[in-house]
Amino acid sequence: MNTARWLIASAIAFAAVPVAAQHLGAFSTQRLSQVDKQLASDAFQGRGTAAPIEPTVIQYIADQLKASGVQPGGDIVNGKRTWFQKVPLLESQIVGTPQISLNENGTVVPLQQGPEIAVLAPLNGASRVDIENAPLVFVGYGVDAPERGWNDFKGQDMHGKILVELVNDPDFAAAPGEPVAGKFGGKAMTYYGRWTYKFEEAARQGAAGVILIHETAPASYGWEVVQNSNTNAQFDIVRDNPAAAHTQFESWIQRPLAAQLFQRSGLNLDQAEVAARRADFQPMPLKATLTAHYSATPQVITSHNVVGLLPGKKYPDETIIYSGHWDHLGIGKPDATGDRIYNGAVDNGTGIAELIEQARVWAHGPRPDRSIVFLAVTGEEKGLLGSNYYATHPLYDVGKTVANLNVDAWQPVGRQKDFTIRGTAKLDLIDDVVAAGKAQGRYYTPDPHPETGGFYRSDHFSFAKQGVPAISFSQGLDLVNGGTARGEALAEEFNRLHYHQPSDEWHANWDWSGVAENAELLHQVGLRLANSREWPNWSADSEFRAARDATAAERTGPAPAPQRGERGE
Numbered sequence: 001m002n003t004a005r006w007l008i009a010s011a012i013a014f015a016a017v018p019v020a021a022q023h024l025g026a027f028s029t030q031r032l033s034q035v036d037k038q039l040a041s042d043a044f045q046g047r048g049t050a051a052p053i054e055p056t057v058i059q060y061i062a063d064q065l066k067a068s069g070v071q072p073g074g075d076i077v078n079g080k081r082t083w084f085q086k087v088p089l090l091e092s093q094i095v096g097t098p099q100i101s102l103n104e105n106g107t108v109v110p111l112q113q114g115p116e117i118a119v120l121a122p123l124n125g126a127s128r129v130d131i132e133n134a135p136l137v138f139v140g141y142g143v144d145a146p147e148r149g150w151n152d153f154k155g156q157d158m159h160g161k162i163l164v165e166l167v168n169d170p171d172f173a174a175a176p177g178e179p180v181a182g183k184f185g186g187k188a189m190t191y192y193g194r195w196t197y198k199f200e201e202a203a204r205q206g207a208a209g210v211i212l213i214h215e216t217a218p219a220s221y222g223w224e225v226v227q228n229s230n231t232n233a234q235f236d237i238v239r240d241n242p243a244a245a246h247t248q249f250e251s252w253i254q255r256p257l258a259a260q261l262f263q264r265s266g267l268n269l270d271q272a273e274v275a276a277r278r279a280d281f282q283p284m285p286l287k288a289t290l291t292a293h294y295s296a297t298p299q300v301i302t303s304h305n306v307v308g309l310l311p312g313k314k315y316p317d318e319t320i321i322y323s324g325h326w327d328h329l330g331i332g333k334p335d336a337t338g339d340r341i342y343n344g345a346v347d348n349g350t351g352i353a354e355l356i357e358q359a360r361v362w363a364h365g366p367r368p369d370r371s372i373v374f375l376a377v378t379g380e381e382k383g384l385l386g387s388n389y390y391a392t393h394p395l396y397d398v399g400k401t402v403a404n405l406n407v408d409a410w411q412p413v414g415r416q417k418d419f420t421i422r423g424t425a426k427l428d429l430i431d432d433v434v435a436a437g438k439a440q441g442r443y444y445t446p447d448p449h450p451e452t453g454g455f456y457r458s459d460h461f462s463f464a465k466q467g468v469p470a471i472s473f474s475q476g477l478d479l480v481n482g483g484t485a486r487g488e489a490l491a492e493e494f495n496r497l498h499y500h501q502p503s504d505e506w507h508a509n510w511d512w513s514g515v516a517e518n519a520e521l522l523h524q525v526g527l528r529l530a531n532s533r534e535w536p537n538w539s540a541d542s543e544f545r546a547a548r549d550a551t552a553a554e555r556t557g558p559a560p561a562p563q564r565g566e567r568g569e
Helices: 003-016 029-039 043-048 054-066 196-203 221-228 255-264 269-275 345-363 387-390 427-437 460-465 485-498 515-528 545-549
Strands: 084-092 096-102 107-111 117-119 128-138 162-166 208-215 236-239 251-252 284-296 298-309 314-323 372-377 401-407 419-421 468-473
Touching: 029 043, 029 345, 029 401, 043 054, 043 460, 054 298, 054 372, 084 269, 084 387, 096 128, 096 255, 096 298, 107 255, 117 545, 128 208, 162 196, 162 284, 162 314, 196 208, 208 255, 208 284, 221 427, 236 387, 236 468, 251 255, 251 485, 255 284, 269 427, 298 345, 314 345, 314 387, 314 460, 314 515, 345 387, 345 401, 345 515, 372 515, 387 460, 401 460, 419 427, 427 468, 427 515, 460 468, 468 515
Parallel strands: 128 162, 162 208, 208 251, 314 372, 314 401, 401 468
Antiparallel strands: 084 236, 084 298, 096 107, 096 284, 117 251, 128 284, 298 372, 419 468
């Protein structure tokens, strides 16, 4: 079907829905603010994953879902659904202060945990890390991508070595005309640019450890975020062989210290970065070694997803999942004011407030044909762990999951003329979102900052990997009050001053009208999907299409429509 014609038809279809069914105005800005205020209160202690406060946090969310009118949708205990899904996790915490130093061509440089280097607690199962004079080698971006004709390791043996790597993709900083330009999506980050991939690939290469060189632009966040996120307890899903996914030493280092390291090795970091953007790049041994000694306390703990359910009247085994993560960073290092509570009002108290309000609006409307799941996941800040666990241990059949609509970190800054999604994925679902937005008189804008790798940094990615059509819906920057200039300024201010910092707190003067309108948009998308036989899919060239097609036999209904996936490219 021609995309333009489909969008027009869809917009008409949305507009034809009676006002009563659309629930226009049903999303309460007051309730949204009240829930966020509670979630971001100091009493909830920053909502750390598996922190002592977790039972209080998840019970509050469950109570709110119950009050909204939906049913428990979690694990079955004694024959009855509960509100929770247990999520077993490996937790690791460094004991005391790690002793880290570099021997840079004869000069010993001690490194301070936090201000200079961020060393993660080991997630390979070790309770002790003892590395003595392990050789360092610069491996560019640490990428092995045969389908793109790229291998930064060139078959060299990396066993026992510490890999020094750049963040993001090989063509992030490429100038027009450089051979690498476009091989990795241009400014749009691929999964090869994510730090999680780089740690995983280092383990596959048999390395002893990784040092990522931090730079604000390619990382998309400052050193404060690296320090706050990586110097506390670390978590992972429970694996049969954790060493296959993690080296014993995973870390980030400040760029000026890395530049000094290269200089003492007779190299120039700027020049090394340029060399790393070529497919013929060769690993560069550094005249340096790393010594590291510290203990850790690994243990398997249990965290929880919170799950609500509104059963469908015709196809109860087919589900649309609304999701958002309830966790933040908990209690950590104090900021300049002495505040140690990372409240997470925007990230992601707003998303859970929207989830709860979404449940209330659904429960008070006509019963849909398909079931609606309301999923508040744990461990997003630790690597999308709660959503990863749900997607690989689903409570409701993944093959019959119609779509995942995720919400993460909306700023209450008023109404927007536009809207977007995280990343540049190509899938039918975007057309549904575009049509719902047009019915509101709004327009779709592609992700303005695909270089940040947003597609791989939110919980919808866990569903995408299993083939489920999934998006993380993001607010627009073109504000009704102030336009794009104000929208961009407010987004930049949040990222610079509040993201992953104690200052991400609730404010009474926030304008929640845009959050409510975005919630209504997602409700319209859900209504269309829940009361139709539509099975959206990924574009034919999507890396997630094969996983979706593998479960095609589980789905019923008319044959899929021709591809519409021209949006979001």
